Amino acid sequence: MSYAKRSREELAQRLASDIHDGAYVNLGIGLPTLVADHLPAGREIFLHSENGILGMGPAPAPGDVDTDLLNAGKQPVTLLPGGAFFHHADSFAMIRGGHLDICVLGAFQVSASGDIANWSTGEPEAIPAVGGAMDLAVGAKNIWVMMELLTRKGESKIVPRCTYPLTGVGVVKRVYSDLAVIDITPGGLVAYDLVPGLSMEELQSLTGLQLLTQAR
Amino acid sequence: MSYAKRSREELAQRLASDIHDGAYVNLGIGLPTLVADHLPAGREIFLHSENGILGMGPAPAPGDVDTDLLNAGKQPVTLLPGGAFFHHADSFAMIRGGHLDICVLGAFQVSASGDIANWSTGEPEAIPAVGGAMDLAVGAKNIWVMMELLTRKGESKIVPRCTYPLTGVGVVKRVYSDLAVIDITPGGLVAYDLVPGLSMEELQSLTGLQLLTQAR
Amino acid sequence: MIDKTRSSLEAALAGVPDGATIMVGGFGEAGLPNDLVDALIAQGAKDLVVVNNNAGQGERGVAALLATGRVRKIICSFPRNVDSQVFDNLYRSGKLELELVPQGTLVERIRAAGAGIGAFYTPTAFGTELARGKETRQINGRDFVLEFPLHADYALIKAEAADRWGNLVYRKTARNFGPVMAMAAKCTIAQVNRIVELGELDPEAIITPGIFVERVVRVAVAPTAVVTAGRK
């Protein structure tokens, strides 16, 4: 059988479709940022940025850049009517205090028990940098990871146990990948929404993990 | 010899004269509140109220009472130009964080080592109530007590060891009383500014404590 | 469209279960959400734990709630007042449990709940009766008491204005406990004097972002209350 991986845009769209009306959401740096461009019409979704924004809007028109209005990726953004600014301690109180419904993070690896590794490759010569990743990982009600399922070498990024340094322990509830959506549940990994043409057996073989198909 | 005790107004004036220009000051409930009426002309002194005011002004004219603008004693006050409002957590961060230069508190007793008892008589039938007293006692850079030196029965309120339940341990730096000012120093109690006609010997005899006269 | 405004006090208080922990804002007359408390009385939930700076004054608001006998425990800093007779009688007759907490510790425990802090060390109350039985620790030569967060199921607060997203601004010292309690409760209900259009509140001056607020209800502005001096 043959199948096509979801493009980054398709993946962002797939994830965005699961964000409920009225959700408070933080989109991590990198791939998750794309989700902002695919929020379903007709829903009001509140984007949080850890540098002190709730109600973040899209990127400004080129002539309207305000260097005092940046997102956590330090890119210029806008504020929606009804948005608010606050300082960093209040912003991380929102995060750590469990007030965000969803945080979407990229990852190097996710373990079958929901551990996430996304801040350091652990290479000895690497300069470490963590930013807000560890706070986000423990804070939001739902941690969703958005990533390509396989590395460039074809190895599964969902693993029995992370080999990269951890960002958070047992926190990931769901992985949106270019091949399938996978829930991390107490009963095991539940895969669904496989891309057309990809069988569960193939997906199992690609990941090397036991995957369940039980209804969500 | 004969002497006259300082009146409450004189005591408030005496204390107020020691508050430096630019000081951030919290005046406790009761007697200390009087100090606000005697702040020396020509000095800008910032009054803090634990319910969220910095730059508190005097009581409003009778017709100008705003029930949303109260002090910690729940009396109507005003705000000076340049004053600010904030919430209770920020207000007690100011207190606990050591940002106030001076807090003036009333007291039932002060010990020779600077303990203060001002929140409970410890009587079994009494309903306890502490308010912000314990936070103020540990928070300000300088805790000044303002009180009559003797109880109605003529007992000294400065004591070797408090018999009333403590509000704070080793925090009081100075007592402004109706008979003298007394510094609590590592070397002992230093008395000065005795009311005219009162000798150090008499003051010692009234308090039953050893008092030093060394220069401040 | 997200609209957190409710058309009536009854709708705003819907669903409060027996046994709930309820924070009530206010300090003195300022910021007391008395209309919400009255609606809570009408709603009828019982076996409640109430968190408020005081324990009710006069016969209205928290005092009236206490008088219904539906409050099991109150957590506060200053229950005793010249007009706290409702509390006084219940307390003396053993019908109401009291947890007395220094005011700054009370609000920091509330903030800790809202900010996801597991516990914190405060210098307040060290060496006093109110630290009795509590864990202590010396840090850099200073003594601290370990305190734990104070969570709530509901927070009833009063603000000046809100929009449909639940953003709030307050008025003067009526701000007091409101913004912090809003962070610590699963469901924050705000009574407000005005509801404004989205975008009307200055984003630089919003004190409580809507993420902390679930329901908003507009109430008729009360006539200026008489202020009794000398309370704490």
Next chain:
Amino acid sequence: MIDKTRSSLEAALAGVPDGATIMVGGFGEAGLPNDLVDALIAQGAKDLVVVNNNAGQGERGVAALLATGRVRKIICSFPRNVDSQVFDNLYRSGKLELELVPQGTLVERIRAAGAGIGAFYTPTAFGTELARGKETRQINGRDFVLEFPLHADYALIKAEAADRWGNLVYRKTARNFGPVMAMAAKCTIAQVNRIVELGELDPEAIITPGIFVERVVRVAVAPTAVVTAGRK
């Protein structure tokens, strides 16, 4: 008359001693007090500990300060950037100590210093390398890491406007670390775009009350900076 404004950057930075711990506000280009940092370089203090979210980007500001070799240690959450070459070289050659702290823990440690909290338990970083060697505790079935306050001798921050009492308002996301660092430093120095008359700032919208600010200096408003995307 209390006037916290200073007539020059030089006057604003006067007295910083060798060995000082200095917090520097800013996140991305927003809120970076680059004029104050330049003045600190000119002032010449050395053996410094710097607290900032990043570790300098490009060649200006904190990067320029690091390049002088006068910084002994940096405490930050995200030192590595596409243009953090100054830091990278010093770090790799062992000339600069790094304390890496998760961003939320960093700002909460700063707040704890300002708020007089002796230590606090946070869930952040539990079970990770950044909690290695730290005390942990299970509270209500959840695991926490014990963290201690982060004090500073000076905070250099950027705000939009100030009055002579040191009250500050910020602009949009330039607020970030400023209000919290101002609480944690013995001496907070703010560079501002505007100095206004006392009473001109709305008392409901003052973000940093003057009690947290010692010196204010007005700087020429910089032309809109070029924003480089993709940093954290």
